[in-house]
Amino acid sequence: MTSTRRVFMKSGAAAMLSLGFAPGFLTRAAAAADARKRLLIAVFQRGALDGLNMLVPFGEADYYRLRPSIGIARPGRDNGAVDLDGFFGFHPRMAPLKPLWDKGMLAAIHACGSPDSTRSHFDAQDYMESATPGVKSTRDGWLNRYLQAINSTTPLQGVAVTRQTPRTMQGRAATLAFPGVDEFAVRDTMGSARAIEDSYSRTTDSLLSASAREAFQAMGVLQKATAGSYQPANGADYPRTPFGRALQEIARIAKADVGLEVAFAESTGWDTHVNQGSDNGQLAGRLDDLARGLDALTRDLGDRMADTVILTMSEFGRAASENGNGGTDHGHGNAMMLIGGPVNGGRVHGKWPGLAPEQRFESRDLAVTTDFRDVFAEVVTAHLGADRSALPKIIPGYAKPRPLGIIKT
Amino acid sequence: MTHRGILARTLVLGAVLAGSTLGAAGIPKDKEAVEHALNRLAYGPKPGDVERVQEMGLSNWIDRQLHPDGIDDSALKARLPEQPERPAQFADQMEARRWGRQSVQALSAEKVVRAVYSERQLEEQLVDFWFNHFNVFAGKGRTSEWIADYERHAIRPHVFGKFRDLLEATAKSPAMLFYLDNWLSADPAAAERQQELQQQRAARLGVANPNRPQPQGQQRRRGLNENYGRELLELHTLGVDGGYTQKDIIEVARAFTGWTIAPQNQKAARQPGVPFGARGRRPQLAPGAVQEGEFRFTPMLHDSGEKIVLGHKIKAGGGIEDGEQVLDIVARHPATAHHIAFELAQRFVSDEPPKALVDRAAKKFRDTDGDLREVVKTIITSDEFFSARGAKVKTPLEFLASAMRATGRDMPGDGRQLLNALMQMGMPLYMCQPPTGYDDTAETWVSAGALVARMNIAQRIAGPQQATSIGGPEFQRR
Numbered sequence: 001m002t003s004t005r006r007v008f009m010k011s012g013a014a015a016m017l018s019l020g021f022a023p024g025f026l027t028r029a030a031a032a033a034d035a036r037k038r039l040l041i042a043v044f045q046r047g048a049l050d051g052l053n054m055l056v057p058f059g060e061a062d063y064y065r066l067r068p069s070i071g072i073a074r075p076g077r078d079n080g081a082v083d084l085d086g087f088f089g090f091h092p093r094m095a096p097l098k099p100l101w102d103k104g105m106l107a108a109i110h111a112c113g114s115p116d117s118t119r120s121h122f123d124a125q126d127y128m129e130s131a132t133p134g135v136k137s138t139r140d141g142w143l144n145r146y147l148q149a150i151n152s153t154t155p156l157q158g159v160a161v162t163r164q165t166p167r168t169m170q171g172r173a174a175t176l177a178f179p180g181v182d183e184f185a186v187r188d189t190m191g192s193a194r195a196i197e198d199s200y201s202r203t204t205d206s207l208l209s210a211s212a213r214e215a216f217q218a219m220g221v222l223q224k225a226t227a228g229s230y231q232p233a234n235g236a237d238y239p240r241t242p243f244g245r246a247l248q249e250i251a252r253i254a255k256a257d258v259g260l261e262v263a264f265a266e267s268t269g270w271d272t273h274v275n276q277g278s279d280n281g282q283l284a285g286r287l288d289d290l291a292r293g294l295d296a297l298t299r300d301l302g303d304r305m306a307d308t309v310i311l312t313m314s315e316f317g318r319a320a321s322e323n324g325n326g327g328t329d330h331g332h333g334n335a336m337m338l339i340g341g342p343v344n345g346g347r348v349h350g351k352w353p354g355l356a357p358e359q360r361f362e363s364r365d366l367a368v369t370t371d372f373r374d375v376f377a378e379v380v381t382a383h384l385g386a387d388r389s390a391l392p393k394i395i396p397g398y399a400k401p402r403p404l405g406i407i408k409t
Numbered sequence: 410m411t412h413r414g415i416l417a418r419t420l421v422l423g424a425v426l427a428g429s430t431l432g433a434a435g436i437p438k439d440k441e442a443v444e445h446a447l448n449r450l451a452y453g454p455k456p457g458d459v460e461r462v463q464e465m466g467l468s469n470w471i472d473r474q475l476h477p478d479g480i481d482d483s484a485l486k487a488r489l490p491e492q493p494e495r496p497a498q499f500a501d502q503m504e505a506r507r508w509g510r511q512s513v514q515a516l517s518a519e520k521v522v523r524a525v526y527s528e529r530q531l532e533e534q535l536v537d538f539w540f541n542h543f544n545v546f547a548g549k550g551r552t553s554e555w556i557a558d559y560e561r562h563a564i565r566p567h568v569f570g571k572f573r574d575l576l577e578a579t580a581k582s583p584a585m586l587f588y589l590d591n592w593l594s595a596d597p598a599a600a601e602r603q604q605e606l607q608q609q610r611a612a613r614l615g616v617a618n619p620n621r622p623q624p625q626g627q628q629r630r631r632g633l634n635e636n637y638g639r640e641l642l643e644l645h646t647l648g649v650d651g652g653y654t655q656k657d658i659i660e661v662a663r664a665f666t667g668w669t670i671a672p673q674n675q676k677a678a679r680q681p682g683v684p685f686g687a688r689g690r691r692p693q694l695a696p697g698a699v700q701e702g703e704f705r706f707t708p709m710l711h712d713s714g715e716k717i718v719l720g721h722k723i724k725a726g727g728g729i730e731d732g733e734q735v736l737d738i739v740a741r742h743p744a745t746a747h748h749i750a751f752e753l754a755q756r757f758v759s760d761e762p763p764k765a766l767v768d769r770a771a772k773k774f775r776d777t778d779g780d781l782r783e784v785v786k787t788i789i790t791s792d793e794f795f796s797a798r799g800a801k802v803k804t805p806l807e808f809l810a811s812a813m814r815a816t817g818r819d820m821p822g823d824g825r826q827l828l829n830a831l832m833q834m835g836m837p838l839y840m841c842q843p844p845t846g847y848d849d850t851a852e853t854w855v856s857a858g859a860l861v862a863r864m865n866i867a868q869r870i871a872g873p874q875q876a877t878s879i880g881g882p883e884f885q886r887r
Contacts, residue, residue: 120590122549122842136639136843137649155857164835165858167842177835177858186864190873192880196864199881207802207855208882215857 037157038342038384039254039308041247041263041297042143042168044129045290047271048121049314050283050328051335052366054094055108055348059087062355066321070278070328079279088348092279093288096295100339104346105298105305107406109375111333111353113316113368117361119330121271124315129167131376131395140171142394143262146380147173149390152261155218159253160264161246169264174214180249181226185219218258225256236300239292243267247293251300254308261384267293270314274325298339306341309383309407311375317366320355333366336375342383344408370404377401382409436468437795443467445798448887449757450474450789451530453811468790474531475569475786485527490518490823492557498673509553516557517838518824521831524810525820535568535785536560537806538756543579543645544846545588547839552588555703556839559584572749572779573740576645580736581704583670585637589844592669594634594662596712603709633712638662640844646739648748653719660716661739664723664731667711671703697728706732746774750784752849757788759800760850766793799886802851805834807887808863809870812879816871830869833862855885 056072057063058081064071072091073080081089082098088110090098100106116133118124127133131142140148147158148171158175160166165177178184186193200212230252238244246265253260269286276283290312298305317334333353338345353359353367361367373395380386380394391401436442443462447454450471462470473480492515499505523533540560547553563582567575579585586592595603638661642653694700697708706729715725721738723731739745750770754762766788773787774780788794803811809830813820820827831837835854841847867880878884 120549122546126843137643137845139845139848163832164837165856172852174857178861184858184861186861187868189865190868190871190876192868192873192877193864195877196867196880199877203882205882205886207851208860208885211855211857211860212882215860218857219861 037259037261037307039261039263039304040143040379040384041250041265041308041310043290043294043310043312044125044166044168044264044266045270045312045314046121046125046266046268047314048124048316048318048330049270049334050272050276050318051110051314051333052317052320053276053278053283054091054287055110055335055337056081056089056091057087057110057352057355058083058089060355062320066355068322069326070276070322072279085348087352091284091287093284094291096291097339100295100298101346105341105343106337106339107343107345108335108337108348109350109370109404109406110335110348111350111366111368112336112370112372112375113333115368115371117332119316119332121315121330126167128313128315128372131373132397133373135397138396141166141168142376142380143168143264144171144173144175145394145396146384146386147171147175147262149386149393154259155214156221156253156258156260158262158264159250159260161249162264162266166264166266169262176218180245181222181252184222221258222253222256225258226252232296232300234299234302236296237292238296238300239289241289241293243289244293244296247297248300251297254301254304272318273323273327273329276327294339305339309338309340309342309379311379312337313372319364320360320366321364331365332361333368336372338375338379338406340383342407344406349404349406371398371402373398374402374404375406378404378407382407435792436471436790438463438467441798442795443470445795446471446789448811449794449801450534452524452533452807453814453887455814456817458814471789474529475782477529477532477569480528482528485523488522488526488820488823490515490522490825492516492519495554495558505551505554509547509551509556512557513547513553513839514825514828516560517828517831520838521806521810521824521827522820524806525813531785531789532565532568534756535781536565538753539564539568539575541841541846541849542752543575543585544841544844545584545839546842546844548842549588552584553839555582555584555587558582567781569782569785570780572745572774572781573736575781576740577733577736579645580637580641580665580668580732581701583703586668586670586704589637589640590634591637591665594637594666594668595632595710596663596666597632599666599710599712606709633659633662633666635659635662637665641735641739644844644846646748647742647744648751651742651744651748657719660718660723661735663712663714664716664718664735667707667709667729668732669705669707669710671700671705699729740779743771743775746771746779749779750774750788753785754788754793756849757785758791758794758797763793766791799883801887802854803885803887804847804849804854805831805836805859805863806838808834808885809866811887812867812870812884815879815884816875818870827870830862830866833866834859835862860885 053070053072058074075081075083075089079092082092082095083089084101097106114124114127114133116127126136129141130138132138143158152158152173155174155176158169158173160169160175160177161179162177163179165175169175169177176184186196197216200209203209232238232248232251238248243265250263250265267290272283275281294310301308313336314334317331318328319331323329351369353369357363359367377391377395381388381391386394395401440459440463443459444454446467447458447462493508493511496508499508527533545552545556545559547556559582563578567578635658638658641661642651642658643649647653695708699706708728711728713726713728716723716731718735718738719742723734750767751762754767754770758766770784770787774784777783809827828838836847863885864880868876871879
């Protein structure tokens, strides 16, 4: 029993009970004190993923009419889709994730996206990362605003394994961005690392000394907790790619128990205008990297997946119809995936709008039936445990996020 | 020497240099003031700079910096990295993109070399300031193809000129037209008219299938795009609290319909130096069309109806002059004077600059019809400027350039070798995505990860003794 819980018992829980408001409060406080940190790992697929070939609507006749050369064959055919529910199937290179689906740990939402119709990567990424579609003046990202809302106390609560702090993580709350734990260290190439560190502890410059203290503390904690070379658990085999390496670093930090709550990684190369291929080729290569990476990450995290959610996203989908170059142009609605113990998995969520011309957005793209902010809102509340009253701060300008049931309650 | 003596010498020297009008009154002479000026108006002192500036007198030095044409910068020229020549035409999109990437890399290297070695330090500071004010992002589509041209021809020539000229140069630059989508913006009805006309022409010429898919982007040219109109008011001129409405944004966007980029006929043989257009000929422009470099005004796409912008009526029937009138209106709006004065004071004085100074600089802007040299002079010769020592945190570029200058060492390679350091500190050049540009306040640049990067970079570029001071807290400020 934790001391927090004991304090509540001692300090007159019975009295509070009689006032009629104690039980919820008590259990919440006690649970918070007991809970290991819940973890969200956000994966951004930059360049606009072709969701229609990742999560194939093989039950939709129009799909094959629109994509005669790049369409993924029906399940059961040569190199066909991996059947999920009789209507949707994975691209064959996504097969490593099928066991997670079978275990009910993987859910997808199709026809998900932005209420803004922009087909500019630049604007759409901006809108997704700020979670304020159509509003460009937002300075901070939604994951940073989550950290602000919970009054995060250490930058180790939010780590992006990227060179620059991604827009999603920018903002007032202290976060860390580095390409790997080993890079987040003051090198002693000139023998002056110690002297530099000392100069920050002596300075009267409170802004710089506070940040430096934060940096040295986080560095010290991380270095101690991640000492030695990292060995992935349970035979996890990460692809030897930038994405694979980033995921491995996230697992390493998560397992170091330094308080990580929100992690971010990105995957690039999804902008397949030309020769995207079908079961093989450019897109297949990207999906292979994605699926093998996520498979390795879930294996490596092992039972930590019980309180982890991996969320994949991309700025918009691609046109329903293939273009004249064996590729796809910028589209609208797209597929997102959620993986983890808390996920209501084994299901494709969201309303499927169909691919007939009149069902398409501007008669060319998969329509959007689920606002991506609904997904974000559910993840921060139902999974990370933020209070719903904090939502207007985390996702401003979005009055009523719709509950989706993608996270178990 | 008497005060009058100094003043007389300054005036004589100034007259020789560039017709100086800068009085020495109010400009301190002590070593700290000189260091401060070098930290703010230049990218930090090089060894010996403080003494040199003291020798010539700080007010003289400032005056020379305000008139950079009189400063010999030939040593810099020899150091500038080679810039790739833009080919007359690109074989395909891939080649265009490759060239764009090379060009941005070379320009980034050039920017670092200029910051470290140019004698015209204030000009480099201001080019950086104005590029950031009118930010474009090299990562958005074709923008990178035009960025070098944008900095050289739209920004640099105007940093000591009139704001109105700078504004128009950016408004007509392909980089800005592309980045903020105005090249796609059209009167919806006009876009339909154009399509009809194209189909008629195709039928007349017997071209098969006039409805063939158009290149990407063109199929989207079917309506009004507010992107540029919004940022013009919010970021470039009046400022977010400048008192405009959503209706103003739409009216401004309507005025700029038809401001676009001359189409590049990728298959046409085009001689270098010949303006864009089919098969090497000057394109046959429609009546009312205007072409300046790659900027084109296309009357067909223009909404020529009446517009009301910030209370000013723009009469129906106009063409390119509609947009030009909008530029007149916004460049001379009092909110613009205030917004620009504030930003310059924030850059040179402090994150939250004194109101009295901003008001004086704004008044100077209004009184001189936006003479940027005069506005900058008002700020950098003020008491507020000299009493703000150490108030700013260096941006990564300022940190890197001032560290290189402080070491007095020769830069390794041609500048490219330092670009990675800027990326590690979160300021990759020409790669700031939002139109707001990089923020210029301490809270943006002071973070745990960024400080660690600075400590490591200090040790990479300086010897053991200097690494400690360059990596330390005092050096992060200016």
